[in-house]
Amino acid sequence: MFPERVSSLKVSGIRKLFEAAPPGSINLGLGEPDLQPPPEMIKGFVDALEKGYNKYGPSAGIMELREAIAAYLRRYRRDVTFENVIVTAGATEGMRIACETILGEGDEALVPNPGFIIYGPDVRLAGGKAKEYSLRAENRYLPDIEEIKSLITPRTKAILVNSPSNPTGAVFPRETVKALSDIAKDHRLYILSDEVYDSFVYEGEHLSFARFHNDTIIVQSFSKSLAATGWRIGYVATSKEIVQQLSKVQYYTLACPPTATQYGVLEGLKVIDRFQEEMIAEFRKRREVAMRKISEIPSFANAPVNGAFYMFPKYAQKMPSEKLALKILDMGVICAPGSAFGSSGEGHIRFSYANSQANIANGLDIVKAFMARL
Ligand SMILES: Cc1ncc(COP(=O)(O)O)c(C=O)c1O
Structure with missing residues (x-):
């Protein structure tokens, strides 16, 4: 039916x-x-409602928030501007529109097993094929680089990664980030990187794939980093060209991210550290x-x-x-x-x-x- x-x-x-x-x-x-979430953020949301921000906004998110996210990301990469950022309804929607945007019918994407539950369905809903790579306890829940190489075919478009990881808690060390980035470069693949837990690292450091591979699409969220899962605000950070395509897909999915909530997150970003x-x-x-x-x-x-x-x-x-x-x-x-x-x-x-x-x-x-x- x-x-x-x-x-x-x-x-x-x-x-x-x-x-x-x-x-x-x-x-x-x-x-x-x-x-x-921080009280400043809640106040920002309430103030925005009272100021009348109760209407549609731009499909890619309000400019003030795109600028503020770009400024935050410049800690890691100096060339980031608002044109590299689209605000989304959380990482869930961000991942969904990213898959829609980069995968054609029958294109393959490598996804982690075990991994957060949305990845395979997102790839399939976009018309693609999800091919699983394994994360085993014996390998400290890190991808096996040889296995990844063996899964790549001429139809492979992207490697989906999640570090720090749900459900395993693993954080990819530099060698792993570098090795996966090198494979992606050699085979001209996107790295679709879910980095929603980037602030939750207890030993070592979080290394964003964006530092190693230009064709990285970072899927991010304020759900965990500002303890605001119910607000449904996140973002995707990537090249200007991909952001332009994502904005079109987002328009047909969501029209625009919720306006007043974005003003709240803008205040949250000021106290995030x-x-x-x-x-x-x-x-x-x-x-x-x-x-x-x-x-x-x-x-x-x-x-x-x-x-x-x-x-x-x-x-x-x-x-x-x-x-x-x-x-x-x-x-x-x-x-x-x-x-x-x-x-x-x-x-x-x-x-x-x-x-x-x-x-x-x-x-x-x-x-x-x-x-x-x-
Ligand atoms: C790895 C991972 N990505 C994405 C999400 C969803 O995040 P959001 O609330 O921003 O949609 C979660 C939520 O648990 C998650 O664990």
Whole structure:
């Protein structure tokens, strides 16, 4: 009855689980910071509403915000201007229009497995073919460069990457960013880089692909960096030519990003450094609690990961991850099954530490006691 590209879309496995949680459960399934956005940002939004910014704006976003994002990005690349930036309705819409813009019918894009759930569907909705590369615990959840090379065909258009990564928490080191950029250059591919967790790095540094490869399309968001997932504002940063094409696709998708919200984010950008410093200091402590508690669970093997706010341990029991996550849920702890992120996520379970230190400790103690009984 419905076209295959739509009927084949699955409802997120994570949401299904969360809906079944008993009241009072400890939520270690969260994909968003538990903090509120900075007050300056909320005031900026309210002021904008009162000033009458309740109408359509430009398709690529309000000029003030495009300029402010470009100024922020000039920390990493000196030649960035507003023409390299389009404001989007979060990274979700940014990734979707990026796929629509660069992929022709039958073009291939390499996507991570396990990876954030939207990538494969985005490629397919754009008429492309998603070919999966694996991120394995044995390889510290980094792409295997030889595997990537072996997947490239004359139809390959893009390599989709996500560092810091959801669900694994891995941060690509310089060698990996450089090696992937070199492959992309050699084969004239785009790097489609989801960098929404760039501020959540606890050891080492985040290296944007834009520093190594000109044909990089950065998909970004203020959802995590300003704790504003419900605001639906992000951006794509890339060449001026691609931004012009993206603006057309965005017009037919969204008309324009929400106007007043953009004025709010503009104020948020003025305090983003201070806000992130405080947020990351707290997340660093949470990560330590999570790592310590997970290391106390004998059947969990956790590769050391440095970013985002997820732990993705591999467990020893022979049980599907959805079943295990449901059993843990019955004990009152919400977590996500690894299989929700692709077939290579099977045998893993994802815990988010976007929760208080006490909740992380209590939740993982419950998991420890439960795993000991399995
Ligand atoms: C890797 C990754 N990319 C994109 C998103 C979606 O971000 P947004 O809220 O900006 O659409 C998420 C949300 O969890 C994510 O984990």
